[in-house]
Amino acid sequence: MTRCDVGHDGDVPEGDTIFRAAAQLRAALVGKHLTELEVRRDTRGRRGPEPGTEITAVDAAGKHLLMRFADGHVLHTHMQMTGAWHVYGAGQRWRRPGHTARVVVRVDDGTTAVCFAAPIVELRRDGDGRDRPSRASRMLERLGPDLCESDVDLDAVIGRLASLEPDTELAAALLDQRVAAGIGNVFKSEICWAERVSPFTPIVDLDEPTRRRIYETARFQLTSNLATGRRTTFANGLAVYRKAGRRCPRCGATIMSRRDRATRSTYWCPRCQPEPRPAN
Ligand SMILES: [Zn+2]
Secondary structure, three states, rough: OOOEEEEOOOOOOHHHHHHHHHHHHHHHHHHHHEEEEEEOOOOOOOOOOOOOOOEEEEEEOOOOEEEOOOOOEEEEEEEEOOOOOEEEEOOOOOOOOOEEEEEEEEOOOOOOOEEEEEOEEEEEEEEEEOOOOOOHHHHHHOOEOOOOOOOOOOOHHHHOOOOOOOOOEHHHHHHHOOOOOOOOOOHHHHHHHHOOOOOEEEEEOOHHHHHHHHHHHHHHHHHHOOOOOOOOOOOOOOOOOOOOOOOOOOOOOOEEEEEOOOEEEEEEEOOOOOOOOOOO
């Protein structure tokens, strides 16, 4: 019985979740032949691959998931905050309401993959140059190197970081998928804690070695969690994420949290990660 949850409930999906989910979808679908593809509310109004078409690949890039078909069609979904892919065996009950399904993929062994609530769903054909680039493909082009890949180009990441506004706070920079793909809300807080840097530090105050160390830690944390499915950054758990009011495992100070629109909820230790100097 296959079942996977690319999602998350209520948080930004992290790149490791999508990367792992892509692996599960790949195992369930690649090499199988389509019996039905239902794309609901596809604004581009395309005809999809015909029944019988083979699914040839499932790839993840940051929070984008690309399903490729033998006839050149590509189904592109972006999970943003709400989306999730589930895989169900024949006859298995869906765990989310049917009306929230955006894509239903059925293959010849009875497996069904359902994408729920993804804000971006696009079906296109590779090499079809007649269209203006779609929203999803423009997002994908701007995407930074994927921190889940073992050979990620950290020089490129550091270069992209330098292109942000100097007063961008580190927390926002870490979530910015144009710098590097893969960091969501959980790792954002955990990486800052691991590096003893306040998430509110303007990036202009971080020197080059610190920037590099932060993204090396990001890569380490994301790739360390790929195999297990359990998200662990510190002593078999998380250090600060969703631990407001508890003690910092390093120094014992009380963990704080703050919520805002741009960076979502952020957790940190005020003693290990002192606030940056106030602006004059
Ligand atoms: Zn601390």
